[in-house]
Structures are given as C-alpha cells and as structure tokens.
Amino acid sequence: MIRICAASPDDIEAAQSAASRYGFTWIESKAQYPYLEFGAQTRYHIDKRTALIVDFTSGANAHRKKYGGKELITKAVAAIKGERPSILDATAGMGRDAYVLAHHGCPVTLIERHPVVYLLLSNGIQRAQEQGDPVALRMTLLGQDSNAHLRSTAANYDVIYLDPMFPAKQKSAAVKKDMQAFHSLVGEDSDNDALLELALNQAKKRVVVKRPDYAPPLNQRQASFQYSGKKIRYDVYLCS
Numbered sequence: 001m002i003r004i005c006a007a008s009p010d011d012i013e014a015a016q017s018a019a020s021r022y023g024f025t026w027i028e029s030k031a032q033y034p035y036l037e038f039g040a041q042t043r044y045h046i047d048k049r050t051a052l053i054v055d056f057t058s059g060a061n062a063h064r065k066k067y068g069g070k071e072l073i074t075k076a077v078a079a080i081k082g083e084r085p086s087i088l089d090a091t092a093g094m095g096r097d098a099y100v101l102a103h104h105g106c107p108v109t110l111i112e113r114h115p116v117v118y119l120l121l122s123n124g125i126q127r128a129q130e131q132g133d134p135v136a137l138r139m140t141l142l143g144q145d146s147n148a149h150l151r152s153t154a155a156n157y158d159v160i161y162l163d164p165m166f167p168a169k170q171k172s173a174a175v176k177k178d179m180q181a182f183h184s185l186v187g188e189d190s191d192n193d194a195l196l197e198l199a200l201n202q203a204k205k206r207v208v209v210k211r212p213d214y215a216p217p218l219n220q221r222q223a224s225f226q227y228s229g230k231k232i233r234y235d236v237y238l239c240s
C-alpha cells in the first residue's frame with residue numbers, strides 16, 4: 001500500500017489525481033511512514049530523516065556530472081570520440097545513469113514502470129528542465145513497462161541500456177539507507193531475461209547491461225565484451 005499526500009494546498013488536485021490513477025491511499029496527516037509527498041519537490045519519505053528525491057543539481061548526480069567524464073558507462077554505450085548515440089534507458093530508476101549519458105550529449109529516452117519511482121523521476125526531470133538545464137532537455141520519460149514498449153513499438157535507438165534490480169549479495173551496513181529504501185520499495189525485477197532478448201531484437205547498434213561483479217550475465221547470454229569496474233561491470237552485446 002502506497003500512501004500519498006499533497007505538499008501544499010495548491011498540489012491537492014494533482015496529488016489526488018495521481019492517487020486515483022495509481023491506486024494510492026490518500027492521507028491528510030503525515031503521521032505514518034512511508035508516504036509520497038507530491039508537489040513542487042516530490043519526495044518519498046521513508047522516516048523522519050530519510051527521503052527519496054530526484055535532484056540532478058546536488059549530491060552524487062552533480063559530482064558525477066562534474067567528474068564523471070571518463071566513466072565506463074560512456075565507453076560501454078560508445079559515447080566517445082564525438083559519437084552521440086541515441087539511447088533507450090529501459091530501466092530508468094532514479095535517472096542517475098541516464099543523466100550521465102545525457103550529459104555526454106546523448107538523447108536519452110527513459111522508461112520506468114514503478115509508479116512512485118516514475119513520479120519522483122518525472123518531477124526531478126521537470127524541475128531541471130524548468131531551470132533550463134540543457135542536460136535534462138535531452139531526457140524524455142515514459143511511464144510504462146519496457147517489455148510492453150519494446151513488444152508494441154518499432155524502437156529506433158542506437159543503444160538500449162539495462163540496469164535491472166539485482167539481489168543484494170548480503171545485507172551490509174555500507175549500503176546507504178536510501179538505497180535500502182529504494183530496494184524495499186521496488187523489489188526485484190524477475191523479467192530481466194525477457195527484456196534482454198527484446199532489447200537485442202530492437203537495438204540498432206548495441207545493448208548494454210549493468211551488472212554487479214558477482215552476478216551471471218542476463219539470461220546466461222555471453223556478452224560480446226565487457227567493461228569491468230571495482231564492483232560492477234557493463235556487458236556489451238553488439239547487434240549490427
């Protein structure tokens with residue numbers, strides 16, 4: 001059950017419409033956690049101190065934008081040497097990877113199916129676009145299931161990027177509270193293998209899958225090659 005309330009009286013109509021669209025429970029008082037506070041800065045409050053919000057201007061997002069020029073992800077999608085491939089990020093989440101790719105000049109379409117994550121991301125992109133952030137202007141968000149999207153649409157993307165939820169290796173104190181909350185909100189994605197096969201049929205140039213270093217490749221399918229970092233790797237499947 002997801003609880004929702006409006007951040008201010010001006011947000012009540014839009015918040016109630018989101019509640020009825022997604023079947024959320026409307027609350028007047030913010031006494032019980034967790035809940036989604038819908039408004040100018042939409043947040044998912046986990047407890048008194050922790051909330052999920054998409055903010056591309058601060059924290060890790062801003063750091064990656066400033067210092068992330070040589071990230072493996074840009075090599076994996078081949079956004080190098082002046083190339084700016086069009087990208088479908090079919091597992092958008094909080095939009096962090098998509099923002100890095102858009103920062104490198106790639107037009108990125110994002111798809112997110114979890115309604116709370118979609119509303120957080122939609123709000124974050126909209127705020128950044130309203131502030132005139134040129135990176136966010138290269139981002140287009142769809143709220144649906146990527147499996148359904150790829151089945152029903154003739155996709156026209158150079159690269160399809162997948163970063164599905166994966167089971168945590170072990171519960172660790174090092175996993176930040178907001179990441180734990182994100183995991184308990186979204187759960188695991190059990191349909192990734194099918195998503196990989198659909199993506200391979202639709203991508204014009206390549207499919208890139210982000211995996212933890214300990215995880216097997218999606219659908220046990222061997223990648224064309226990999227880029228490995230400290231804890232994660234990118235499995236690259238060439239399509240053409």
Ligand SMILES: C[S@@+](CC[C@H](N)C(=O)[O-])C[C@H]1O[C@@H](n2cnc3c(N)ncnc32)[C@H](O)[C@@H]1O
Nearest residue numbers: 091092093094095096097112113114145146163
């Ligand atoms: C690990 S998170 C992605 C994190 C993201 N790369 C980032 O940088 O913030 C995975 C997200 O993909 C979404 N997802 C998984 N399978 C999906 C599908 N078939 N269609 C749409 N969204 C999907 C989940 O709801 C979850 O929010």
